[in-house]
Amino acid sequence: MNSSPYLKIILNLIFLNLAHLLLLDHLAMAPFAYSFAYIGVLLFLPVEFNKIGLMFLMFGEGLLMDAYYNTPGIHAGSCVFVAYIRPYLLDAITPRMGYEANSGCSVKEQGLAWYSMYSFSLILIHHFLLFFLEAFSFDQLGLTLVKVLLSAVYTYFILLFIELAFGGKSN
Amino acid sequence: MSKLLQFLYRSRIFLVFLLLEGVSVWLIVSKNSYPRSAFLHSSSVLIANTLAVRSQxxxxxxxxxxxxxxxxxxxxxxxxxxxxxxxxxxxxxxxxSDSVSGKSFSYHPAKVINNSTLKTNNYLTIDKGVKDGIKKGMGVISGGSVVGLVHETSDHFATIVSVLNPKLLISCRIKPSGTLGVVQWKAGNPREVQLNFVPRHIYLQYGDSVFTSGFNSALPEGLLIGTIYKKGLKADEAFHQLMVSLSLDFSRLDYVYICMSNQQAERDSLEMKLISQP
Known part of the structure; x- marks a missing residue:
């Protein structure tokens, strides 16, 4: 890793936001599966990242998405929540040897099994909060749950694709 | 005191979490909060310009x-x-000629730069705003059918509450029976809306057309909303259960027309007096 980690993080941020707003949002598989691939901003960060900084970063990211989707607070709330639990999740699924210093969360560094476990659980929690805050009722519980599950799977695969296609270069 | 400070310092992560979540929840539940009207909508400058590039x-x-x-x-x-x-x-x-029959609406075209049909609450963004004379609450139509009402405006952009948004209720008239009803979308299918409050004694047929009633001063009378394609009547219900298939395909909207009414302000201020008086 030659470039500074912050430069990489910022490039990642810009790339994912543009990709999401310009393209990925339009690849929704009507009316059940939507991709909220911007959550990759959180997933692709290094393991060691300031916890408070992370929450503020995701709060800002959520507000940006709220402005785009006209849903004040919904994305911000879900993003802050996943940002809060990410360190706990990382602790819970520490590999047997522990994390290496400055290690990232990519498939190459941590292996597909670890990456899937990590990304899918965070995506699932994020989408769960997102869809239930959006519906704001348990009226159509079944429909909302189906949306949550299918969208989480969909987002997971899109992010896995992005990760495998573009993620390897910097290492 | 120092113990308290130590405690606050130790739980700082959780406190920041609570603070940010609190702000988010406040944004969600408060209806007319300042940030929402100031920048948290897709007619704000940053978002709208990105959308304009994409639309181009x-x-x-x-x-x-x-x-x-x-x-x-x-x-x-x-x-x-x-x-x-x-x-x-x-x-x-x-x-x-009669002065009353003069045109009460003028129509101004605008381009749709963002559109959703698959969310729970759907909105559109158009490339015309306050500087083009767009105001909150104006009606929006396309191809002789209703699109929605203007929701928020900025200098050069505006957001529209689409018909595909459960918050928007549209007063309508069914032809040929002439009965009034209210059209409301229920999250799910972007090609159909619910038609409520049609009394059970009215005789309806499949294919009856549903038009705007003109009771909402923002929308002209007689715009086609769609046709009845599903109807049901339960024994213990006072109203028909009706579904209307929309005549407009919202996923293909590209250009819309803003209805600027010459009489909306006059009519609304007159009708508001009824509400404010006991």
Whole structure:
């Protein structure tokens, strides 16, 4: 890793936001599966990242998405929540040897099994909060749950694709 | 005191978490919060300009469909021109024109730069704003059908609450029976809306057309909303259960027309007096 980690993080941020707003949002598989691939901003960060900084970063990211989707607070709330639990999740699924210093969360560094476990659980929690805050009722519980599950799977695969296609270069 | 500070320092992560979640929840539940009207909508400058760039790129891929729509609208305009000519002829024969029958709406085209049909609450963003005379609450139509009402505005952009948003209720009239009802979308299918409050004694048929009633001063009367394609009547219900298939395909909206009413302010201020009086 030659470039500074912050430069990489910022490039990642810009790339994912543009990709999401310009393209990925339009690849929704009507009316059940939507991709909220911007959550990759959180997933692709290094393991060691300031916890408070992370929450503020995701709060800002959520507000940006709220402005785009006209849903004040919904994305911000879900993003802050996943940002809060990410360190706990990382602790819970520490590999047997522990994390290496400055290690990232990519498939190459941590292996597909670890990456899937990590990304899918965070995506699932994020989408769960997102869809239930959006519906704001348990009226159509079944429909909302189906949306949550299918969208989480969909987002997971899109992010896995992005990760495998573009993620390897910097290492 | 120092213990308290130590405690606060140790739980700082959780406190920041609570603070940010608190702000988010406040944004969700407060209806008219300042940040929402100031910048948290897709007519804000940053978002709207990004959307405008995307729309410019995407519009090349939609030229064919746009042509079709324009051709269709042209055809309708020709029809209207014919009927207008007929009216002029009739007028010149014997009838006096009436100041009341003068046009109460003017229409201004705008381009849709963002559109959703698959969310729980759907909105559109258009490339016209306050500087083009757009105000909150104006009606928006396309191809002789209702699109929605203007929701928020900025200098050069505006957001629209689409018909595909459960918050928007539209007063409508069913033809041929002439009954009034209220159209409301229920999250799910972007091609159909619910038609509520039609009393059970009314006789309805599949294919009956649903038009705007003109009771909402923002929308002209007689715009086609759709046709009844599903109906049911439970023994213990006072109203029909009706589904209307929309005549407009919201996923293909490209150009819309803003209805600027010359009389909306006058009419609304008159009708508001009824509400404010006991």
């Amino acid at each position: 790129i995407m519009s090349y891929f939609q030229l064919k469909e746009v042509n079709e729509v324009l051709a269709y609208e042209n055809a309708q305009l020709i029809l209207e021109l014919e009927s207008a000519n007929y009216l002029i002829q009739r007028e010149s024969l014997n009838e006096k």
